[in-house]
Amino acid sequence: xxxxxxxVALEEGKKAVLTEVDLQGMYLQKNELNxxxxxxxxxxxxxxxxxxxxxxxxxxxxxxxNYIAEVNGTRSFPWRTIIISNEDKELLNNDMIQKLxxxxxxxxxx
Numbered sequence: 001x002x003x004x005x006x007x008v009a010l011e012e013g014k015k016a017v018l019t020e021v022d023l024q025g026m027y028l029q030k031n032e033l034n035x036x037x038x039x040x041x042x043x044x045x046x047x048x049x050x051x052x053x054x055x056x057x058x059x060x061x062x063x064x065x066n067y068i069a070e071v072n073g074t075r076s077f078p079w080r081t082i083i084i085s086n087e088d089k090e091l092l093n094n095d096m097i098q099k100l101x102x103x104x105x106x107x108x109x110x
Contacts (some may be wrong), residue, residue, distance in 0.1 A: 001041060002028045007091075014086055021100040022081040042068045076102065 004021035031037035048063040
């Protein structure tokens with residue numbers, strides 16, 4: 001399993017970054033059908049939970065649904081993106097994530 005963002009090397013020295021905007025919860029894992037491929041691993045909705053882990057500081061799933069989301073009314077959905085560059089330094093100048101993200105909800109960012 002891998003958390004996002006993840007960067008992979010492509011042919012001819014290119015790099016690709018896979019990431020997401022406005023969501024936390026997609027993991028990547030090896031695709032058994034393609035040795036060079038990845039597939040998404042999405043956590044199902046938690047129906048019942050309990051406190052556990054070290055010092056009971058984590059919410060752990062006891063029962064999960066057979067679906068990955070519940071939606072009431074209108075809402076925004078996440079962006080999954082792939083950014084491809086010829087050189088690593090181009091990734092630092094890429095602002096696609098900021099352009100896709102919701103505006104800041106912090107009134108005073110100072």
